[in-house]
Amino acid sequence: MTPYDYIEAQQDAFLEQLKEWLRIPSISTLSEHKADVRHAAEWLRAHFMLMGMARAEVFETPGHPIVYAEWLGAPGAPTVLIYGHYDVQPVDDPARQWRSDPFEPVVRDGKLYARGATDDKGQTFTQMKAVQSLLATGEMPVNVKFMVEGEEECGSTNAYAFVEQHADLLAADVVVVSDSHILAPDRPSIVTGLRGMTYMEIEVFGPSHALHSGAYGGIVHNPAQALAEILAALHDGDGRVAVPGFYDDVAELSAGQRTALAKVPFTLERLEHETGLTAPWGEAGYELHERLGIRPTLEVNGLISGWTGEGSKTVLPDTALAKVSCRLVPYQDPLKIYRLVADRVAALTPPTVRSEVRLLHTGNWVVVDLDSPYIRAAARAYEFGFGAAPVYVREGGSIPIIGTFQKTLGTPAVLLGFGLPDDNLHAPNERFHLGNFHRGMKTAVHFYQQLGGRA
Amino acid sequence: MTPYDYIEAQQDAFLEQLKEWLRIPSISTLSEHKADVRHAAEWLRAHFMLMGMARAEVFETPGHPIVYAEWLGAPGAPTVLIYGHYDVQPVDDPARQWRSDPFEPVVRDGKLYARGATDDKGQTFTQMKAVQSLLATGEMPVNVKFMVEGEEECGSTNAYAFVEQHADLLAADVVVVSDSHILAPDRPSIVTGLRGMTYMEIEVFGPSHALHSGAYGGIVHNPAQALAEILAALHDGDGRVAVPGFYDDVAELSAGQRTALAKVPFTLERLEHETGLTAPWGEAGYELHERLGIRPTLEVNGLISGWTGEGSKTVLPDTALAKVSCRLVPYQDPLKIYRLVADRVAALTPPTVRSEVRLLHTGNWVVVDLDSPYIRAAARAYEFGFGAAPVYVREGGSIPIIGTFQKTLGTPAVLLGFGLPDDNLHAPNERFHLGNFHRGMKTAVHFYQQLGGRA
Structure with missing residues (x-):
């Protein structure tokens, strides 16, 4: 047999x-x-x-x-x-x-x-x-x-x-x-x-405890809003990661290498079949298979803040948390990327709130x-x-x-x-x-x- | 007795x-x-x-x-x-x-x-x-x-x-x-x-189901990121609500009325005592007690998307939800404010995702x-x-x-x-x-x- x-x-x-x-x-x-x-x-x-x-x-x-x-x-x-x-x-x-x-x-x-x-x-x-x-x-x-x-x-x-x-x-x-x-x-x-990986948590801290949104709304920087402002600033309008130094160590492929990769394009038909989406998104200047294979990303994996149950609660949250991960390509260093993102978040954090970027794990x-x-x-x-x-x-x-x-x-x-x-x-x-x-x-x-x- | x-x-x-x-x-x-x-x-x-x-x-x-x-x-x-x-x-x-x-x-x-x-x-x-x-x-x-x-x-x-x-x-x-x-x-x-109230849910819809953030990260607009981008755009740099028409019906108080209100200022000491915060936030041109008493607000009451448990999950979420409420002042109409916010969110929503603004309740x-x-x-x-x-x-x-x-x-x-x-x-x-x-x-x-x- x-x-x-x-x-x-x-x-x-x-x-x-x-x-x-x-x-x-x-x-x-x-x-x-x-x-x-x-x-x-x-x-x-x-x-x-x-x-x-x-x-x-x-x-x-x-x-x-x-x-x-x-x-x-x-x-x-x-x-x-x-x-x-x-x-x-x-x-x-x-x-x-x-x-x-x-x-x-x-x-x-x-x-x-x-x-x-x-x-x-x-x-x-x-x-x-x-x-x-x-x-x-x-x-x-x-x-x-x-x-x-x-x-x-x-x-x-x-x-x-x-x-x-x-x-x-x-x-x-x-x-x-x-x-x-x-x-x-x-x-x-x-x-x-x-791709490699740097997985982080970004947390924004506002008031010492959750507040009544009527009693304090308008004079306290809402940490959920501040987190949204920080996250929004981590990409530019061209779908690029807006973190200084983020792309410094990324290997640019030769025209020949890019042509070889182009033999397996990621089609719009496939995108629609697998995700239901008709409009792709991402870094200008690169094809879809390149955005996936040879370009790094910064992705929001999760968000939580304040009241998330049924109905309404008029709360001004005390904290807001995002799970954020970067997919990395040669020759980016996961720890260096963590430091760059942490620095960028610190620079984006206004004096009205406090923020922390915690490293959860990395991979090459x-x-x-x-x-x-x-x-x-x-x-x-x-x-x-x-x-x-x-x-x-x-x-x-x-x-x-x-x-x-x-x-x-x-x-x-x-x-x-x-x-x-x-x-x-x-x-x-x-x-x-x-x-x-x-x-x-x-x-x-x-x-x-x-x-x-x-x- | x-x-x-x-x-x-x-x-x-x-x-x-x-x-x-x-x-x-x-x-x-x-x-x-x-x-x-x-x-x-x-x-x-x-x-x-x-x-x-x-x-x-x-x-x-x-x-x-x-x-x-x-x-x-x-x-x-x-x-x-x-x-x-x-x-x-x-x-x-x-x-x-x-x-x-x-x-x-x-x-x-x-x-x-x-x-x-x-x-x-x-x-x-x-x-x-x-x-x-x-x-x-x-x-x-x-x-x-x-x-x-x-x-x-x-x-x-x-x-x-x-x-x-x-x-x-x-x-x-x-x-x-x-x-x-x-x-x-x-x-x-x-x-x-x-103040009155318009309480809403803003939901952003991305792919038809949650995706692997490696397999699709970089070609799909992350709904959590898109929500952050929309929320960030709802205020300008002066702490004003950036929704066209939002302030149209707000009664501006006379100098005399403002002076009368100023007898009960909201002090920085009180802010720190009650919230632990040393830096206030809010609409430029108004005192703290005015931002609370005679000015309307737009507040994020809650955020949820993707993975929010312990540790990490490399997911690209399918939806992202924010609970958002506006505190209203004379002579704003709660339903009109809902329509203005819904219109603004629609205008801010790029073709790469879909959004919905649902009215939960209003109050005069x-x-x-x-x-x-x-x-x-x-x-x-x-x-x-x-x-x-x-x-x-x-x-x-x-x-x-x-x-x-x-x-x-x-x-x-x-x-x-x-x-x-x-x-x-x-x-x-x-x-x-x-x-x-x-x-x-x-x-x-x-x-x-x-x-x-x-x-």
């Missing part, structure tokens, strides 16, 4: 196993789900042993645990480190926006709906089942290590430290990450760049070497699994730990993503295309066979 | 009775408290009967009930209609900001702490106990009616309709309202003007005739109760139903307030100064004695 036959035979079993994992609401950013996050880690460790890994261990961290597993039974062959994460995003209000319970996976129209279905339990599981298929059929051509963390959705801080502390344990020839998407089921793509951008043998192997694997040669794209998202693998371990990375652009990751009704689950396993098996010289 | 002796003798009993009423969390704006609001109304009806009113009734409305009570045993004497409200403001997060449970009243340093202590259960109760003291001692010189509503904190819409539908029932020579404050315990004041401003015999009687009553002649002030707050009494019943109003500026109404740790409770009862008794020709 070949690994591919094994995948065919086990398809239904694999789906039921994945559903089991998805039922555990491992939301890392909410402390009320701490026990669920641990439960998801323990489930994973047990599953690694069941699928034939030689070792599987839960490592403690100051935050959520990290699951490590290995099978090193191919002496002399290359070693692959597969990174993934078992934590998931919050679900906001499930009753209002989800068509089905985010933690009761269901298949509709060939797609598996659940929080974490694509990001990243589903994609990590695709890798796990590819490895299992090779192990079960006695065909495993490489050594394999897994590092699956539980804090990717809240900054990966402890994962960075873990990589630095366990460089020997994690030593590998290549890092493989399945936590991104391809363009379409018949249009695979290889991610050659990812990633650029992949297109000429590496791993990328060439990935291209052939996609062609085998999906029936079409992949195109090369710069992604707007961030997987900051890849930068840490590159910097700390010196290990190149391959992003072997199997998601789709409309998977609704980080949003209600997240889903994973089951056709991609299946093709993804075949692609991964073929990739490892090539690395081991068997394909 | 005089009514004043009765007040002295019953002081402790009165306090315990008020605490009982304050324990009922009658938050009118939150539907989860619907039963509590009714409970507070039923408690009030029963208490009116206990204190010797001839009739007390709970009237149903499409919203919360209205309690009516009367004693008409002084034929030929004037009839007084006392208006109050038994509903209270929400309490936000009691654990974080309240020193004690907002619905378990406690006395600290001569002040009674509870939600509703001053606004308006405590002040309405002051009137009730003054009336009881006159009834119990056989000294009641006037006819008295009470109308106490349960929707003042959420717009009074049904109370307006009730006044129109029950003009005969409510017919009176003067309306008395105890729902405002004096300057200090030794500095009584009479409110001669109140009030101006009181300083030469009326009722105001002169009120002045003497304050001097009797508080030991000092009152000054005349224009208030920043709103009690819109007074405008309805004036327009619908043709009845002049007297604002017999017993609160203090630092009572924290609409804010955490709301309180009522017990000295003012006591002096307030004496003041009200003296006021009614004058109206009945007995003082």
